[in-house]
Amino acid sequence: MTKKISISEGFKGEEAIALPLDILQMQKLLPAKKNLFITHIGYYPEARYHLRNRDQGCNEHILIYCSEGMGWVTHENRTVHLSADTYYLIPAGEAHSYGSRDSNPWSIYWLHFKGEDSGLVQSLKGKPLALKNTGPQSKKHSLDLFHNIYENLKFGYHAETLDYISFTLLYFLASLKYQEHYLRNSRLNSENIMNKCIAIMKENLEKKLTLQELANLVGYSSSHLTRLFTEKMNSSPMTYYNRIRLEQACQYLKYSSYKIKEIAFKLGYFDPYHFSRSFNKEMGITPKIYRQQYYIPTDQINQ
Structure with a gap:
């Protein structure tokens, strides 16, 4: 029997940033410490054979956005399928697995984050969130915030940058929960x-x-x-x-x-x-x- 191929990372064209440990410790000293803050962020294009299994969960909350293709998430004793323009949030410490469909592999934007729970994590967790299509550009607006976070991190880990990113992350999650309000402002x-x-x-x-x-x-x-x-x-x-x-x-x-x-x-x-x-x-x-x-x-x- 042929063993199924599985890959956790290392996809052609992928981009990722993992904040160093000393920077993560610095986050706790910032004015925005009570908000959520990024630990890892990245993008996997056409991630064929992508698979992650975490029986004990992860130390961070995980947000996955499927931009193209299809994949799945097993969490809370059920499996949900993600297609283009769909998000899924997995809280820290909760067992889960996720992966890409072999026939139509997903491309995903993803981020890991920590911090005191603002309430948004609980309100968004455990359900696929499809971006509402209220106009030809609507599906791209929330990703503008993702790119803004990523581009700022590429320029370094200055205290002001980390503080800004912490607040932007909170706004990013709010843009998913309150899509109509956010899209009105984004236009x-x-x-x-x-x-x-x-x-x-x-x-x-x-x-x-x-x-x-x-x-x-x-x-x-x-x-x-x-x-x-x-x-x-x-x-x-x-x-x-x-x-x-x-x-x-x-x-x-x-x-x-x-x-x-x-x-x-x-x-x-x-x-x-x-x-x-x-x-x-x-x-x-x-x-x-x-x-x-x-x-x-x-x-x-x-x-």
Whole structure:
């Protein structure tokens, strides 16, 4: 009989952070000590043959979010099946096992956490929690908080960072319990971030703004901002930025007397040839032809 393969970790493309013991001890001294705090956090993509058995439970609470595929959790003498966009919370000290379906392996975001129980653990435990679909982006909003926690931990374990993460974790759990309230606020926040990004882009049309600079200005990681922007605008930030630079180029070509090479340099292009290629690719004609067709002399404007 062939022995069934099982893997607890080490999946291709996985990401994980385990906080050092001295940092976990430091957590108890922070102002947020009465709140919950992260001990481990990570992501397992397409985790085929994933399996964990803990007859004595775990020292930490465990939250699993299945983003794709399917898996299962055995807890409290029953087995529940998780599919895409479903959470499950296992309290510390309670026996359990969980794993991925062989035929359609899950991709999971997961975190372990400790701390004095805020009441949220008991209210969320032991049941699969499906994210409510109240709009095309709704299933991604709670994960924004997960990514925010993960990205902050990547930058180190400063006391202020740990304090912030502790409060964010509490907010993250609350976003699962009170989804309608959270999604209402998240839609507004998402719109505000997009408006701020576009305003920054327009303020920097004459400078070659990079994705990292834009992300820093709005306080997000570049990968997180790209995901949010693409979901909202159906375009990556840099594609959108280049588009509005070319829209400004059209304005210059149509209404100003700047030479084409001057327009190129004003909009941060390496040289006039690079500008012409980009313009032609987006507009279907060269800057020279565009000017010949649409240029309006200054003395005719507003007439």
